[in-house]
Amino acid sequence: MAVIALQGFRGGTGTTSVTAALAWGLAQLNEKVLVIDFSPENLLRLHFGMPFTQTRGWCSAVNAGEPWQKSAMRYHAHLDFLPYGFVGTESAGSPEFDWPKAITQLKNSGVYDWILIDSPAADPLPAQAIADSTVVLLHTDTQSHIRLHQRALPANGRYLVNQFVPSSQLQQDILLLWQETLPTMVPVILHRDEAMAESLAAKQPVGEWKSNSKISREINTLANWFLLNLRGAR
Numbered sequence: 001m002a003v004i005a006l007q008g009f010r011g012g013t014g015t016t017s018v019t020a021a022l023a024w025g026l027a028q029l030n031e032k033v034l035v036i037d038f039s040p041e042n043l044l045r046l047h048f049g050m051p052f053t054q055t056r057g058w059c060s061a062v063n064a065g066e067p068w069q070k071s072a073m074r075y076h077a078h079l080d081f082l083p084y085g086f087v088g089t090e091s092a093g094s095p096e097f098d099w100p101k102a103i104t105q106l107k108n109s110g111v112y113d114w115i116l117i118d119s120p121a122a123d124p125l126p127a128q129a130i131a132d133s134t135v136v137l138l139h140t141d142t143q144s145h146i147r148l149h150q151r152a153l154p155a156n157g158r159y160l161v162n163q164f165v166p167s168s169q170l171q172q173d174i175l176l177l178w179q180e181t182l183p184t185m186v187p188v189i190l191h192r193d194e195a196m197a198e199s200l201a202a203k204q205p206v207g208e209w210k211s212n213s214k215i216s217r218e219i220n221t222l223a224n225w226f227l228l229n230l231r232g233a234r
């Protein structure tokens, strides 16, 4: 089993959408996937059709002293997800929770091939510490380029470009520069595609919503890249 944390280089890079889409892509390759939401925003679940008013999730279970495992939900024969849960503003902080122990339990259960963690950009939880690899999502813009020089990539980390707009000369130039100078880039580039934005409105992973869209085909390529390159972490 491989544990992969996906994390935004900053907010709004598309981490939650890509995590949900990738989970679907891996499930289509017959891999068994569990996706865990580490973000108090609790939005990942909406990509899997969960009613907005349902409050269950691992954090609310832990706060209530209940077993976190019971908050997992099945979306597809090969795809389960664990929502963060709704926690009121007074207990918005993440509880002290022994994730390394929980991950060891999941590994020992032998149920899953992959655990994908939707980790918020601010990372209040130690996703990087429990993951075998971290994939950091970023946009090809000047601010990200500057920040690349200010922040270290986590150990076993890789960068993944999302929302690339090829009609932008600046984005093209930044991408070329990164491709030539950043050895830690995932070679699959995810383009900005309306189908991805629509998929959240449809409450589905994009591969289910529009399987033939450009972004869905790119996500399928990414899922295959994961199989070839990150499966060794199992």
Ligand SMILES: Nc1ncnc2c1ncn2[C@@H]1O[C@H](COP(=O)(O)OP(=O)(O)OP(=O)(O)O)[C@@H](O)[C@H]1O
Pocket (backbone or CB within 6 Å): 008, 010, 011, 012, 013, 014, 015, 016, 017, 018, 039, 041, 120, 121, 162, 163, 164, 190, 191, 192, 193, 194, 196, 197, 198, 200, 215
């Ligand atoms: N490749 C894409 N093409 C078009 N729109 C995208 C793409 N990826 C993400 N989006 C859109 O960008 C917005 C932010 O996406 P998302 O919520 O997945 O980002 P995030 O990094 O998880 O944000 P946050 O930091 O708030 O957790 C959403 O409206 C989503 O539909």
Ligand SMILES: [Mg+2]
Pocket (backbone or CB within 6 Å): 015, 016, 017, 039, 043, 120
């Ligand atoms: Mg998010």
